[in-house]
Amino acid sequence: MVTDLIDRAQAGDGQAFRELVEPYQRELEVHCYRILGSAQDAQDAMQETLLAAWRGLGGFEQRSSLRTWLYRIATTRSLNALRSASRRPPMDWPSPDVEPPEPTRLGEVCWLEPYPDLLLAELPDDTPGPQARYEAREAISLAFVTALQVLPPRQRAALILRDVLGFATAEAAGILQASEQSVASAVKRARATLARELPDEQQPPPPHSAAEQRVVARLTQAFEAADVDGIVALLTEDAWLRMPPVPLEYQGRELATRFFTVAFRRPRRYRLIPTRANGQPAFGVYVHDPHAPVLHANGLIVLTLAGERISTIARFDASVLPRFGLPRTLTASGAGLARIVSFNDPPLFEVSGCRTPRTVRHK
Secondary structure, three states, X not given: OHHHHXXXXXXXXXXXXXXXXXXXXXXXHHHHHHHHOOXXXXXXXXXXXXXXXXXXXXXXXXXXXXXXXXXXXXXXXXXXHHHOOEOOXXXXXXXXXXXXXXXXXXXXXXXXXXXXXXXXXXXXXXXXXXXXXXXOOHHHOHHXXXXXXXXXXXXXXXXXXXXXXOOOHHHHHHHHOOOHHHHHHHHHHHHHHHHHXXXXXXXXXXXXXXXXXXXXXXHHHHHHOOOHHHHHHOEEEEEEEEEOOEEEEEEOHHHHHHHHXXXXXXXXXXXXXXXXXXXXXXXXXXXXXXXXXXXXXXXXEEEEEEOOEEEEEEEEOHHHHHHHOOOOEEEOOOOOEOOOOOOOOOOOOOXXXXXXXXXXXXX
């Protein structure tokens, strides 16, 4: 069946080509996302991968599996995107009407974007190979994807192929068009870096479990009530607050208290709409319009849990909401969704005026 589809596709049958590549499209996009850290850039790289595969299918001699051949193209396109990436734009922060507290540090991975769980549900169950070292849930978490961005591009790709997808060293070498020795060396160095970068935290509760839902419910209640003490009480002692593309990062309950005190200083009422990102609880954040019975999109927050505490709150701007199926406005009653308004409209509240373009933003 597959051989027949390949023959037909090589003869120019577009429908046969679509049937060939469709089973692999989502996992290939997630692969690009792990390398690039940006959902939009991953989507762009995936489109380039499909185009390159269509154009190059005539040269596919079936010496490897179709899946391996597609991974070679997707990896190459993603690495090319990193090499051709523009410099990060100047950061215009803080916003004139907001004076955030002094951060613990400035984050380096300002291009990071969340990935919807709805799309992750389309991944095949048997994607990781037998040599994979990371569980599927860990390998898509925000912490893991962020740590990957610290690695040099070739190390990043080698580690993903070996330890996330479970390709054998020889297969990874073929995909990267490198020697097995160089791939093994790159993986060894990458593992050492990740051991330093990834936090050693208590395991989160299972997705959708009662324990997870308790944290979600308490955070929702505190946030919608602008209860700073209630939010901070849910945090671990060394919890992080991050807000890509704004580089400000805050660690610890004291700084979290200062930050949320500033954020809730103005009399605004918020509403959280639950969703999921990167295998983690997430919320679309909306703010009530004081002059109309609507709520305006304010951003998206993703929670990283350690036991029944929150170890990281990552806040993203409203530009990521369409990928989660969340609109620009909600009706005030919450009974239904209002029409989607252009995402070019200025947000009602921003910690910073910083914006990032669609191009990949790496060092």
